Amino acid sequence: VRTNFCFPCLFEYNSSKDSNYNRKDTLKLLYKGGIFESNPNFTLDNLKPLTTDPEPLYSGKQIFSTLFPNDLNIRVKSKFCKKCDVCQELDCLYDAYVTIKNGELVTGTIDENSFGAMQSNSILQRIIKDHGNARGREFLDNATKMLLYVIRQNGMTMGLDEVFVKGDAFKAIRNVLDEAKKESKQLIIAFYNNDTNILKRAPGRSMRETLELRIRQVLAEARKEAEELAAHFIGDEAHSVIMTKSGARGNILNLGQMSAVVGQQAIRGEIPNILRSISFIFLSRSIISIGVNLREPL
Incomplete structure (x- = not known):
């Protein structure tokens, strides 16, 4: 069972350009992701804050990159790609071009194309291929814990x-x-x-x-x-x-x-002439919202 973990489950991570965290939240995310356990020598000083005024802020890309092996290199378009006539790649205005260089998420938003288990060139598949199932399972477990914490803090709903x-x-x-x-x-x-x-x-x-x-x-x-x-x-x-x-x-x-x-x-x-259901019979019409003997849409 330990090797059969490549299920088609997606974890949406807020890795957009506006995703920034203070020192307290960054430490919590690193702890939830098991970074200090897997790498005892790791400290917050390993990450360079985006800004220090009025307080140090770290990007979601920096935090999520701590889960990657140092030799991971991937380039893929995310589902947020606008299909521009000329792809700007690293300079994409929509942050839709995912670039991971030497284990660091440089650009892009993580989604199903780059993280999905059923994608041939996804992060998970590359880690399994290069480092084995055990490393892939560790990455998936740690990423899940980290992302669940983000969702609990920020929420994900719609109205x-x-x-x-x-x-x-x-x-x-x-x-x-x-x-x-x-x-x-x-x-x-x-x-x-x-x-x-x-x-x-x-x-x-x-x-x-x-x-x-x-x-x-x-x-x-x-x-x-x-x-x-x-x-x-x-x-x-x-x-x-x-x-x-x-x-x-x-x-x-x-x-x-x-x-x-x-x-x-x-x-x-097909649009049928007669639609029969359990308790109703509609004659000479295709569906309830179309009048009798009419073929045109409303």
Whole structure:
């Protein structure tokens, strides 16, 4: 059992640029991480404080780096990557490029891409590969204790204010959905008018099946764009976005459904004409929210 610890569990660590700790909290984190036990010669003087005025402050990157072997070197993009046209790597404005050099976390935010057990080039996998299972288990245990202390101190939760979109973001989402509805209506009109210039029959599909396929495609793209707009408006500092992007809990689809749009519902990948449930029968409609004999989304 001791060697079977590579389970897909993620510990979200606040290793952002704004994560700083005073002397007291730093000592507690080092103690929780077993640093003094594994390295009796280690003292707080080994870490250079970011600032000493009005008191010494140490970064989360410095503290978390004490868990790494000195020969650990990794470069990987985190899930907070904005996919810029030209990657700035070490100079990333979003701190989304994880760089570990000689056992020191230089840049980046730790998330599933760099810490996940199922990632081939993650910190955990590299430690196991280079130093064996025992060292990997020690790192995982110490990191867990340290991160649990951070979560207990700072908390990790979300409220309705983190999924409430308003102002310009709401207008942008509404415009995206209106355009999708307009395009869906054009496809429906083309279907009834047999306009093959707008609605070309897909190979192996009837015209009605092609219509459903195209409408689902249009609505899926609109939902995805609305999700991205909502996530951008909420911001990366919100706990809901941190949990979804880091891989801790949920995904961007859940966040988009709560803050932007639920999206077109389908059964077995299709919008059926008849939906039967245990106690209700809906005739000539696809789902409850769509009127009788209507194919277009609301």
